[in-house]
Every structure is written in structure tokens, then in C-alpha cells.
Amino acid sequence: MSASNDAPDEMTSDPLIDDAYVERLLRRRGLGADGDRDPAGSFVAAIADLGRSTPAPTGALAVLLAEGFDPALEPSAAASLEEPSRSALRARPRRRAGFRLGVRILAGTGIAVVGLATAASAGVLPAPVQERVSGVLEATTPFTFPSVRTSAPNAPAVTPPGSSPGRTAPEDGRRAPDPATDVPRTTRPTTPTVELPAVVPAPDEVPGPPAAPGRSELRPGQRGGPSEQPPGPSERAPGRDRSPGARGGSQLVPPGLVAKR
Amino acid sequence: MTAAHGFDEVLAAARLGQAWALTALYRSYAGAVAGYVRARSPAEPDDLVSEIFTSVFTSLDRFSGDEADFRGWLFTIAQRRVVDDLRRRSRRVDTTAYEPADDARQVASAEQDSLDRMGEQWVRRVLERLVPDQREVLLLRILGDLTVEQVAGLVGKSPGAVKALQRRGLVAAEKIVRAEGVPL
Numbered sequence: 001m002s003a004s005n006d007a008p009d010e011m012t013s014d015p016l017i018d019d020a021y022v023e024r025l026l027r028r029r030g031l032g033a034d035g036d037r038d039p040a041g042s043f044v045a046a047i048a049d050l051g052r053s054t055p056a057p058t059g060a061l062a063v064l065l066a067e068g069f070d071p072a073l074e075p076s077a078a079a080s081l082e083e084p085s086r087s088a089l090r091a092r093p094r095r096r097a098g099f100r101l102g103v104r105i106l107a108g109t110g111i112a113v114v115g116l117a118t119a120a121s122a123g124v125l126p127a128p129v130q131e132r133v134s135g136v137l138e139a140t141t142p143f144t145f146p147s148v149r150t151s152a153p154n155a156p157a158v159t160p161p162g163s164s165p166g167r168t169a170p171e172d173g174r175r176a177p178d179p180a181t182d183v184p185r186t187t188r189p190t191t192p193t194v195e196l197p198a199v200v201p202a203p204d205e206v207p208g209p210p211a212a213p214g215r216s217e218l219r220p221g222q223r224g225g226p227s228e229q230p231p232g233p234s235e236r237a238p239g240r241d242r243s244p245g246a247r248g249g250s251q252l253v254p255p256g257l258v259a260k261r
Numbered sequence: 262m263t264a265a266h267g268f269d270e271v272l273a274a275a276r277l278g279q280a281w282a283l284t285a286l287y288r289s290y291a292g293a294v295a296g297y298v299r300a301r302s303p304a305e306p307d308d309l310v311s312e313i314f315t316s317v318f319t320s321l322d323r324f325s326g327d328e329a330d331f332r333g334w335l336f337t338i339a340q341r342r343v344v345d346d347l348r349r350r351s352r353r354v355d356t357t358a359y360e361p362a363d364d365a366r367q368v369a370s371a372e373q374d375s376l377d378r379m380g381e382q383w384v385r386r387v388l389e390r391l392v393p394d395q396r397e398v399l400l401l402r403i404l405g406d407l408t409v410e411q412v413a414g415l416v417g418k419s420p421g422a423v424k425a426l427q428r429r430g431l432v433a434a435e436k437i438v439r440a441e442g443v444p445l
Contacts, residue, residue, distance in 0.1 A: 051296025068280035
């Protein structure tokens with residue numbers, strides 16, 4: 001025992017109280033009526049009075065005292081009767097937080113996968129990523145996704161008003177269309193080779209407001225038209241359908257998904 | 262223990278889950294445990310006493326010993342529960358809903374009730390002015406009726422240290438009572 005446990009104003013010993021007297025006082029035996037009259041005796045008696053009344057049992061204890069319990073079922077009965085331990089109570093919020101975190105991770109992963117698949121089906125991913133994602137998705141789903149080789153013909157290109165369809169530059173860092181593979185060309189020896197859009201739809205395929213009556217959508221000097229093809233060597237883009245009307249892909253094949261056969 | 266059964270018989274029946282034996286144990290010891298709880302943790306003492314006895318009754322198979330050992334075991338559990346309860350309460354703000362039954366102005370026996378509470382409050386006031394170790398030793402010795410050795414084991418001190426604590430606690434209490442007087 002350290003001295004710090006003692007009250008500062010307290011005497012270290014009291015000759016009036018020896019161990020035998022203390023023992024009798026605390027056990028409240030052999031003191032007689034005078035024992036309760038001295039201050040220490042009154043204090044001990046008052047403490048003992050605190051334990052005179054028996055409280056009414058509450059909750060699970062009331063049930064136990066009324067019905068008892070089956071010792072064969074004691075472990076489970078005890079578990080149901082005992083209040084949950086403090087460690088168990090502390091662990092509950094941790095388990096809930098872990099569950100919530102797991103749900104968030106799953107939801108985030110799902111959103112990322114769907115987003116990646118959507119981007120891959122639109123063919124807007126960078127070439128190396130597009131190749132890999134298309135490969136993975138084609139291997140795991142019944143759909144065909146555009147790859148670097150096939151994405152350009154299927155991706156519809158919107159030609160801004162006033163710009164030449166033959167001179168549309170790729171936007172937003174997308175893969176630059178490969179004139180050798182992406183777009184079929186007619187032989188026009190006098191026309192220099194220019195960069196072509198991913199898809200050059202026919203004028204009647206280009207979405208937009210209907211032309212005013214008697215007014216051509218084509219400007220003077222602008223190439224394109226129902227009978228014109230973009231300049232370039234006459235090649236069929238790899239993977240493109242030969243069937244009539246399949247040219248331009250955007251109007252026949254929905255951009256992206258094609259069911260595997 | 263009871264008129265017809267000794268402690269060992271009652272304990273054996275309580276281990277088998279017999280309601281009469283559980284009730285006999287509760288009647289024998291609940292008052293002392295309740296007094297200890299009231300002196301240490303006055304908020305909702307009855308609920309805490311019920312929790313203590315539920316815990317004791319559902320783990321009787323782990324106890325072995327005689328009646329004195331049972332008292333020691335019972336108060337060990339009670340002391341731990343009280344300490345847990347005090348820690349739990351210290352971490353949160355206590356808010357007590359108004360209960361008309363607890364309002365002394367509306368209870369028929371308000372006078373007697375307030376007298377009882379005065380005595381209880383006086384004891385608690387004196388106890389609060391003692392050093393915590395002295396208070397714990399005196400409560401376990403008086404209400405638990407435990408021996409010096411049992412208390413020493415429970416509070417983790419030597420029997421000599423427990424004797425010194427109880428003596429100094431009584432001397433300090435005597436001074437306080439002399440200074441303040443005894444109620445009624």
C-alpha cells in the first residue's frame with residue numbers, strides 16, 4: 001500500500017481502535033448496544049442497512065427465478081439470458097462498418113466494370129486498352145466488342161455543321177482513324193490523301209435537322225454526297241460486311257454490341 | 262440457507278436449474294449485493310443486481326466451494342460488473358426520463374421514502390470522502406461479509422494492507438461523522 005492511498009488529514013494509527021475491535025465492529029458481533037452509538041459504529045450500521053432490502057428481480061432474472069432452466073440446454077440458455085458482453089457490443093459496429101465497406105467496394109467495382117464495358121462497346125477507349133477490354137469481354141460474354149480493327153467503322157461520327165466530312169479530325173484524343181483500314185475509298189488519283197473520319201456516313205444518314213427546301217446541305221467545294229466516296233485507295237475495311245447498305249455500319253449495326261454467332 | 266436445505270443442497274439444485282433453489286440463493290444474497298451496488302453505483306441498482314445474479318446463475322457450473330467461497334465468488338462478479346457499469350456511465354451522459362412513481366411529491370409514503378434516502382445519501386456522502394481503496398475494503402467486509410483474506414484476493418493486496426485500509430477507513434469515517442453528526 002502506498003502512502004498516496006491515505007487521506008492527508010488522517011492519522012496513521014488510532015490507539016482507540018485495535019484489530020480485534022475493528023473485526024468485531026465490521027462483523028457487528030460482540031459490540032453490544034454501545035457499538036452502534038459511537039461514530040464508527042453508526043457508520044458501519046448505516047452501511048449494513050444498505051443491504052437490508054432485497055430488490056425485485058427484473059428482466060431475464062425474473063424469468064429464471066420463476067421457471068428455472070434446463071441444465072441440458074444451459075449453454076444456449078445462458079447465451080440467451082446473459083446480456084451481450086461489452087466486447088461483443090464493441091464488435092458490432094466494426095462488423096457493420098466492414099459490411100458497409102464491402103458493399104461499397106462491390107458497388108464501385110460493378111460500376112467500374114459496367115462503365116468499362118460501355119466504353120468498350122462504344123469503341124472510345126485508347127487502342128491498347130480497347131484491345132484488351134474487347135478481348136476479355138468477348139471471352140466472357142456472348143457479345144462481340146469492337147476492337148482496334150473494328151471499332152472505327154462501327155463508331156458513328158458526327159460531322160459538325162460546316163466542316164468537311166473528309167477533313168474531320170479525331171476529337172478528344174481518340175484514336176486517329178486509319179485511312180488504310182477504316183474507310184473504303186474510291187480511287188481518285190488527283191485528290192491527295194487526307195485524314196478521314198472514323199465513319200463517313202452518307203448525307204442522308206447524318207443526323208441533324210432536315211435541310212431547308214431547295215437548299216443543299218453541301219457547300220460549294222465540299223465533297224461528299226450520295227454517289228461520292230471519300231478519297232483513298234479502294235479497299236474494304238477489314239471485318240466489314242460486304243452486303244449492300246452495310247457500309248457505314250452505324251446505321252445497320254448498333255454501335256458496339258453484336259451478338260456472337 | 263433454507264429451513265429444510267443446507268447450502269450444498271441448494272447449490273446442487275440451483276445447478277440443475279430448479280427455480281426454488283435459484284430463488285433461495287437470490288433471497289439469501291441479493292440484499293447484500295444490492296447494498297454494495299447502491300453504495301458504489303446508485304443509478305439503476307436493481308437492474309444491475311439482476312444482471313449480476315443472471316450472470317451468476319448461468320455460470321454456476323464453473324463454481325466449486327463452500328458458502329464462504331460462494332460469497333467471495335459472488336462479490337467478485339458483483340465488483341467487476343459495478344466497475345464495468347461505472348466505466349460505461351463515465352463515457353456517456355446520463356439522462357433520466359421523468360417517472361411519476363419516482364417523484365417524492367406524488368408518492369403516498371414520501372415521508373418514509375425520503376427518510377430512507379436521507380440515510381442512504383448520508384452513508385454515500387461519508388463513503389465518497391474516503392480513499393477509494395478504504396471504501397472498497399469496508400464495503401466488501403461489511404456488506405459482503407468477506408474475510409480479510411478474501412478481500413485481499415479480490416482487491417489484489419496483502420491481508421496486512423487490507424487490515425491497514427479498513428482501520429484507516431474507520432478512523433477517517435469516525436472523524437467525518439463526528440464533524441457532521443449522525444442523521445436522526
